[in-house]
Amino acid sequence: MEKQQIYSRIEEIVKAHGFVLIDLAFRGDHHLRIVEVYLDGEKGVTTDDCAEVSRSINELIQAENLIEGNYRLDVSSPGVDRPLKFLIQYGKHVNRKFEIEYNDGEEVKKLIGKLIRVEDDNLFFTEKNSEYKINFSNIVKAKVLISL
Numbered sequence: 001m002e003k004q005q006i007y008s009r010i011e012e013i014v015k016a017h018g019f020v021l022i023d024l025a026f027r028g029d030h031h032l033r034i035v036e037v038y039l040d041g042e043k044g045v046t047t048d049d050c051a052e053v054s055r056s057i058n059e060l061i062q063a064e065n066l067i068e069g070n071y072r073l074d075v076s077s078p079g080v081d082r083p084l085k086f087l088i089q090y091g092k093h094v095n096r097k098f099e100i101e102y103n104d105g106e107e108v109k110k111l112i113g114k115l116i117r118v119e120d121d122n123l124f125f126t127e128k129n130s131e132y133k134i135n136f137s138n139i140v141k142a143k144v145l146i147s148l
Helices: 003-016 047-064
Strands: 020-028 033-040 071-076 097-104 107-119 122-127 130-135 139-144
Touching (some): 033 047
Antiparallel strands (some): 097 107
């Protein structure tokens, strides 16, 4: 089965568990294929969530023989070092600092600010006592900054 078909089947399972498929990566070779599944949700992802989704994906792979030969399946949340891809990921990061690149007309601007709220498709950030409203569709890249 082609990777796109496998992606679609795995995405169905992830959605059925109430999460969003953030990324699916295939590594390794024909001796050992490594399948990495990254999922996220409004409230985050626990290790129990990952284990449950992993079991469902394993059942699918075996029932439909999606991957020939030996494979290892890794299911996890994307981690804070990965850029956010979906609007659903932002809500749990309210009051956290972000680095955002976004389209503003013809130019791409950069903002380092705190996410203060999410309303529909709009994200509101503060930076140096100013508030910025950025529509999700204008975001080029968004990353949560870790504060230690």
